[in-house]
Amino acid sequence: MSARRRFQYRYVVLVAALLVLGAVLSAGVLFARRARSVPREFSRVDQASVANPSRTLPSSEEVMARKALAQVEASMESAPTSRSAAGEDVAIRGKLKRLKECWSQEDSCEFVESDPRSRHFEIVAQVKSALRSLVTLKLANPDADFSSDAREWLMSPDDHVREVALELLGQHDRSRENLQALVVGLSASLSGPLLRRALTDLRDFQQAGFDREVSGFLAEFLRSGPLKAGEAVADGILPLVRETNENIFTEAARALPPGSRSRRALEAALDEFRRMRAGG
Amino acid sequence: MRIGWILGAVACASVCLAPVSIPASISVSSAATNSTQERRDVADYWQCDNRVGGAWLFGQAPSACDAASFGEDRLALSRYSALILRDDAASESEVSRYIEDLHAVLRDAAAHYIRRRKPRASPIEVVVFRRAIQTLAHQESYWTHYRIASDQRLKLMRGDLGHGHGLMQIDDRFHFVTIESGEAWDLIGNLAYALDIYYTEWENAAKAPCLSRADDYEKRARAAYSAYNGGPMQICRWTNANHRWARNDQGYHQKFLAQAWLRRVENPKKAASFNVGCEMDGGKNCSSSEGASGQNAGGGTHPVGQWIRAKANLDLRPKLSGGKRGVWLAGERAQILDFEIRTDASFTRAYRVRTEDGKIGWIFVGGVVGGVSSQDQWIEAMDGGRDGWIPLRRGRILAPSGIKIRRVPGGQSIGIAEFDSVIQVRDVIVHGETNEIYLEIISAQGMQGYIYAGRTSPEPTVARWVRAEENE
Numbered sequence: 022m023s024a025r026r027r028f029q030y031r032y033v034v035l036v037a038a039l040l041v042l043g044a045v046l047s048a049g050v051l052f053a054r055r056a057r058s059v060p061r062e063f064s065r066v067d068q069a070s071v072a073n074p075s076r077t078l079p080s081s082e083e084v085m086a087r088k089a090l091a092q093v094e095a096s097m098e099s100a101p102t103s104r105s106a107a108g109e110d111v112a113i114r115g116k117l118k119r120l121k122e123c124w125s126q127e128d129s130c131e132f133v134e135s136d137p138r139s140r141h142f143e144i145v146a147q148v149k150s151a152l153r154s155l156v157t158l159k160l161a162n163p164d165a166d167f168s169s170d171a172r173e174w175l176m177s178p179d180d181h182v183r184e185v186a187l188e189l190l191g192q193h194d195r196s197r198e199n200l201q202a203l204v205v206g207l208s209a210s211l212s213g214p215l216l217r218r219a220l221t222d223l224r225d226f227q228q229a230g231f232d233r234e235v236s237g238f239l240a241e242f243l244r245s246g247p248l249k250a251g252e253a254v255a256d257g258i259l260p261l262v263r264e265t266n267e268n269i270f271t272e273a274a275r276a277l278p279p280g281s282r283s284r285r286a287l288e289a290a291l292d293e294f295r296r297m298r299a300g301g
Numbered sequence: 302m303r304i305g306w307i308l309g310a311v312a313c314a315s316v317c318l319a320p321v322s323i324p325a326s327i328s329v330s331s332a333a334t335n336s337t338q339e340r341r342d343v344a345d346y347w348q349c350d351n352r353v354g355g356a357w358l359f360g361q362a363p364s365a366c367d368a369a370s371f372g373e374d375r376l377a378l379s380r381y382s383a384l385i386l387r388d389d390a391a392s393e394s395e396v397s398r399y400i401e402d403l404h405a406v407l408r409d410a411a412a413h414y415i416r417r418r419k420p421r422a423s424p425i426e427v428v429v430f431r432r433a434i435q436t437l438a439h440q441e442s443y444w445t446h447y448r449i450a451s452d453q454r455l456k457l458m459r460g461d462l463g464h465g466h467g468l469m470q471i472d473d474r475f476h477f478v479t480i481e482s483g484e485a486w487d488l489i490g491n492l493a494y495a496l497d498i499y500y501t502e503w504e505n506a507a508k509a510p511c512l513s514r515a516d517d518y519e520k521r522a523r524a525a526y527s528a529y530n531g532g533p534m535q536i537c538r539w540t541n542a543n544h545r546w547a548r549n550d551q552g553y554h555q556k557f558l559a560q561a562w563l564r565r566v567e568n569p570k571k572a573a574s575f576n577v578g579c580e581m582d583g584g585k586n587c588s589s590s591e592g593a594s595g596q597n598a599g600g601g602t603h604p605v606g607q608w609i610r611a612k613a614n615l616d617l618r619p620k621l622s623g624g625k626r627g628v629w630l631a632g633e634r635a636q637i638l639d640f641e642i643r644t645d646a647s648f649t650r651a652y653r654v655r656t657e658d659g660k661i662g663w664i665f666v667g668g669v670v671g672g673v674s675s676q677d678q679w680i681e682a683m684d685g686g687r688d689g690w691i692p693l694r695r696g697r698i699l700a701p702s703g704i705k706i707r708r709v710p711g712g713q714s715i716g717i718a719e720f721d722s723v724i725q726v727r728d729v730i731v732h733g734e735t736n737e738i739y740l741e742i743i744s745a746q747g748m749q750g751y752i753y754a755g756r757t758s759p760e761p762t763v764a765r766w767v768r769a770e771e772n773e
Contacts, residue, residue: 124534136461137546141532142474178533181475211497214478245418247497249484252583256759278417282583286759289735293755293762300717301704301753301766 110158114170117151120144145181148174152185159192168193175206180215183207187215191222195229204238208246213253216242220257227261236266240273243283255286262294343473346463353450355458359562360386360399362443365456366463371486372623373616373665374455377447379649381488383574385447385455400565403444405573407435410489413578414496429518430503436557437499437526440549441470444562446488457486469495483623489580490622495529502528502536511537519557526553585734602650605731605757606691606738607637608683609654615679617662621651627662629654634686638757639736650676653757657687661761685771690761691738691754692726692769700766706750710739718744718752723770738763 123130124144132140152174155167167189174186183206190199203226207219227235239261243251262270270291277284346352348370355363368374378385383402386395411434415422422430438444445458446468457467464472471485471494484490506524507515515521527538530549539550563569579587603609610632617627621641629635635654638661642650651665667675685693698704698718705714710730718724728741736757743749755763 127534134545137531137535137549138472138475141534209501211494211501212478247501248414248417248493248581249479249490249497259760259762278578278582278584280579280582280584282759285583285734289756289759292735296753297700297765299705300702300714301700 110155110165110167113151113154113158117148117170117174120148120151124148141179145179148177148182149185152182152189156185156189156192159189166193168196168199172199172202175202177206178209180210180212183210184212184215184218187219187222195226195231197231197234200226200231200234204234208238208242211247211250213250216250217253217257220254220261224261227263232263232265235261236269240266240269243270243273243287244276248283251283252286255283255290258287259290259293262290264298267291267294343464343477346459347473349459349463351450351452351454351456352459352463353452353456355445355448357443358396359439359444359565360396360403361388361391361448362445362458362460364459364463365445365448365450366459368447368455368457368486370626371457371466371480372483373618373651375649375665375667376621376623376651377455377486377488380575381447384488385449386445387449388451389449397565397567400444400562401567401571402574404435404562404566404569405571406488406577407431407438407444407492408569409573409577410434410492410496410581413581414493414500417578417582418500426516426518429522432557432560433503433518433522433525434496434499435560435562436522436553437495437529438468439556439562440526440553441465442468444468446491467491471495481619481624483618483620486624487622489577493581499525499529502526502533505533506536509536511540522557523550523554526550602640602642603637603652603680603682604729605637605639605736606693606729608634608686608689608693609637609652609680610634610683611664612679612681615664615666617654617656617660617664619662621653621663624662627660629656629660629662629664633657634683636686636689636691638690638761652680655690655761687771689769689771690763691729691757692724692740692767693729693771694726695770696724696726696740696742696754696767697770698722698724698766699764699768704752704754704766706742706744706748706752708750710751710753712751715750716744716746716748718742718748724752724767735759740767 119130123132127140132143134140152170155170159165159167171186171190171193174182175190177183177186186206187203190203193199203219203222207216210216210219223235223239239254239258243254243258246254258270270287274284274287274291277287346364346366349364349366350370352364352366355361355365357363368377384399384406386399408431411431412427415427415430419426442458442460442465448456448458450456458470459466460470461472464474466473466480466485468488468491471479471491473480476485476494479485479494484494502525503521505528506512506521509524511524512520523539524536527550528534528536530553531538531546535546538544538546539554541547542551544550576584576587611629611634613631615629617629618624619627633656635656637652637654639653640650649665649667651663653661653663655661664680666679698720701720703717703719703722706716706718707713708715710732722745724740724745725743726740727743730739730741730751731737732739733756738754738756739751740754741749741751753766755761755766757763
């Protein structure tokens with residue numbers, strides 16, 4: 022082989038080697054992207070910059086956010102990544118479990134804390150997102166049972182979470198166990214709109230045979246619950262008034278301050294109910 | 302050399318053109334449109350017009366924005382005149398007067414609230430709870446809610462980049478529905494809602510691991526504040542001097558101990574300018590000041606059921622207490638469901654209306670000056686409209702069992718107006734505080750009498766009984 026030919030041969034081999042190297046590197050990058058299937062929900066940096074473009078986050082906070090993400094990714098290594106329903110709900114529940122830990126043990130997770138409430142807001146947003154995923158999963162798999170998840174999160178100390186938990190509970194049977202969780206959760210609620218929305222579910226439970234429990238809860242809430250939420254309940258109580266609980270609500274009205282909005286609304290509902298019964 | 306460059310280019314091409322790992326798409330918290338509790342990624346200073354600064358002094362805390370974004374100025378000026386500080390008249394004596402008047406409101410509100418929620422609360426618990434609330438208002442807003450700024454506009458205090466609203470800094474990122482409904486704009490509404498939140502934590506604090514005794518009320522106050530400020534899971538934050546937000550807890554405690562407002566209150570037992578407990582309970586006619594009677598209102602008040610037309614674009618508020626503005630456009634018609642007249646000298650009138658396209662809300666049409674009502678420049682009475690709730694001439698019975706026809710309203714029954722039958726309406730009678738509607742009718746069978754047709758307050762029920770069919 023001539024020197025010139027040897028040189029050409031080596032040139033071709035070198036180029037080929039470089040091409041192979043490039044292909045291997047490209048494949049490696051693609052693989053790394055696909056393996057990074059964990060949603061970057063714990064990375065609040067990007068969210069904050071989009072939500073509040075005027076804010077400039079210092080790099081140390083970015084580091085903290087990435088650290089939190091790395092912690093989650095590491096802990097989820099063993100979680101199934103199957104896209105089947107069975108795999109999905111395990112992943113979601115795992116995430117919820119970790120969020121619960123983040124919530125109760127401040128040192129277990131780190132979030133960007135731009136103000137005293139931002140950590141709470143962020144955890145709530147992620148819990149809601151996960152619960153909504155269960156709602157979607159339940160719609161696609163009617164036989165799936167997420168009632169225990171709904172019950173658990175109805176007990177959370179946050180009305181935003183309770184609302185999604187209520188939606189999830191609404192996809193399940195009207196059982197005593199579910200009603201008990203609902204009542205305990207709503208007892209701690211401060212939200213008029215949430216209570217108004219829950220009245221529809223409570224009516225369903227009432228019609229399922231739990232009138233005494235539902236009426237007892239509502240009467241007590243009206244009597245001694247938060248003022249604003251109590252007004253909302255009184256405003257919307259009419260569809261739940263019936264002959265079997267008329268006296269309970271009448272007593273509840275008497276216990277309220279005379280002239281108060283809640284009392285006026287409750288008495289108006291009772292009067293309306295009596296007129297409907299009497300034919301006008 | 303040339304070959305080297307070529308080699309380099311080839312090498313680079315094989316690597317540099319490979320897909321680069323780019324960040325996953327940014328996912329901002331999405332908003333479910335049907336949620337009642339949606340936390341919103343509310344922008345800083347959302348709905349904040351004509352923002353002004355201030356000073357960290359009682360009644361003047363920064364920042365503040367036009368209050369009109371969330372409620373009617375004239376309502377606030379009428380109801381809370383003693384609790385609005387003017388920037389251009391903020392002398393020492395005026396500020397002291399303001400502090401003394403607001404002290405009375407906070408004192409009464411806190412005591413009323415805890416006694417209502419816990420009738421057996423001990424006097425000590427009531428006293429400390431009251432102090433805790435006064436401290437909370439100091440910590441959150443330096444006792445600032447409304448102000449008239451140098452631009453002569455009524456302002457609402459907006460702290461924390463505009464997210465905190467009013468006296469107790471109700472956060473619009475988390476209490477969006479409350480903000481939008483006007484609850485936080487109204488001073489008493491703002492205070493009542495904050496009391497709901499704080500009291501919940503006050504009770505939770507009694508069982509918190511960082512309290513050894515439930516009757517250690519000072520620690521309960523501190524714990525409740527930590528949770529109010531940082532969320533329910535932060536109830537023991539105040540015990541950690543190294544916490545990121547420890548300065549907030551320390552600030553609260555310092556203010557609790559100092560009670561700086563007392564230095565400006567000459568008479569701590571001074572009566573509030575209105576019945577605070579009554580207002581907190583949503584009662585009516587809570588003002589302790591004398592007002593002229595309705596007979597002197599002048600100009601007449603349009604009755605419930607009357608159709609009116611807007612002569613100019615009018616703000617339509619979801620509640621009497623305010624709320625984010627909608628618009629009732631000039632030329633559109635609406636049927637009156639309710640009205641309210643302030644019994645102070647302004648006789649400010651508000652009507653609750655249902656527009657032809659189904660919007661429901663309150664409009665404010667001014668008051669009476671020199672015996673002349675100003676409402677006529679905003680609205681005019683009409684003969685009727687489409688799709689009203691209360692039939693004025695003709696209607697159809699919707700009650701499944703029909704409606705009893707009575708000789709007089711509420712009197713002896715003489716017959717039945719059958720379900721789905723059409724009635725002729727001769728008169729509309731409105732009765733009582735909840736606007737019970739009675740229609741004088743001629744039934745489909747020719748019987749004359751009165752039927753009950755529901756009420757319009759607090760929740761309209763007319764649609765359960767009848768439907769207007771004026772145009773048939």
